[in-house]
Amino acid sequence: MIDISRPVVFTSEMRSLISQKIADPKFTHKNWGDDDLLEIRKHIRDHYRKEQIGICAYCKKEVSLQSALNCHIEHIAPKSIYRDFIFEPKNLCVICADCNEIKREQEVMQDIPDTVKKGATRKKYPRSKAAFKIVQPHFVKYEDHIDVFNGFYVDRTPEGHFTIGACILNRRLRNFGWEKAYDDAAISEAMNKYLELKDPLERDRALRVIKKLLIAV
Ligand SMILES: [Zn+2]
Numbered sequence: 001m002i003d004i005s006r007p008v009v010f011t012s013e014m015r016s017l018i019s020q021k022i023a024d025p026k027f028t029h030k031n032w033g034d035d036d037l038l039e040i041r042k043h044i045r046d047h048y049r050k051e052q053i054g055i056c057a058y059c060k061k062e063v064s065l066q067s068a069l070n071c072h073i074e075h076i077a078p079k080s081i082y083r084d085f086i087f088e089p090k091n092l093c094v095i096c097a098d099c100n101e102i103k104r105e106q107e108v109m110q111d112i113p114d115t116v117k118k119g120a121t122r123k124k125y126p127r128s129k130a131a132f133k134i135v136q137p138h139f140v141k142y143e144d145h146i147d148v149f150n151g152f153y154v155d156r157t158p159e160g161h162f163t164i165g166a167c168i169l170n171r172r173l174r175n176f177g178w179e180k181a182y183d184d185a186a187i188s189e190a191m192n193k194y195l196e197l198k199d200p201l202e203r204d205r206a207l208r209v210i211k212k213l214l215i216a217v
Helices: 012-023 029-033 035-051 097-103 158-166 171-176 184-196 200-215
Strands: 072-075 092-095 146-149 152-155
Touching: 012 035, 029 035, 035 072, 035 092, 072 097, 092 097, 146 158, 146 200, 152 158, 184 200
Parallel strands: none
Antiparallel strands: 072 092, 146 152
């Protein structure tokens, strides 16, 4: 199962307002906060908050269930770069305030090869994960790309690696310097071993070793 299986669906009134906005050549990402888009923003936030069961798409921690302050609407491909995808349901999700502040406008799309067209921009929203550098919740299952244990994030794939870096998911360790208290070599060895294992029982055992190493601080 992918993380988000049901993209937001807009009402016909919302769709006509969106078409009107997009058709206006003066409309940019800076208009995202316009008053007349308030209802649409609320609709998007409510939908994804429910669809994601109140969990941030990038760090998997809780987003706020009432306030909009810790439940930001995320444009996976940044709205400042991809104006045409501002209302694209598969480009939207909700994330926590920290992920929002850290990720900001980072490019998440794979480069379009030069052979396609010089200076080409994407017009149609991609249909698969291959177009993204980031763990795209509409196309993949988080667990296939990132392992989280004891608040520590370990990549399983290049997309996982990119996401951990783009959102600085190991920010607690970084900010509070906890990593100084860990036995880095032992943890690193245990993690490498864990990632190589296929057998679920052996993986489970390796995971317990890592947890012990992390807890024994
Ligand atoms: Zn987050």
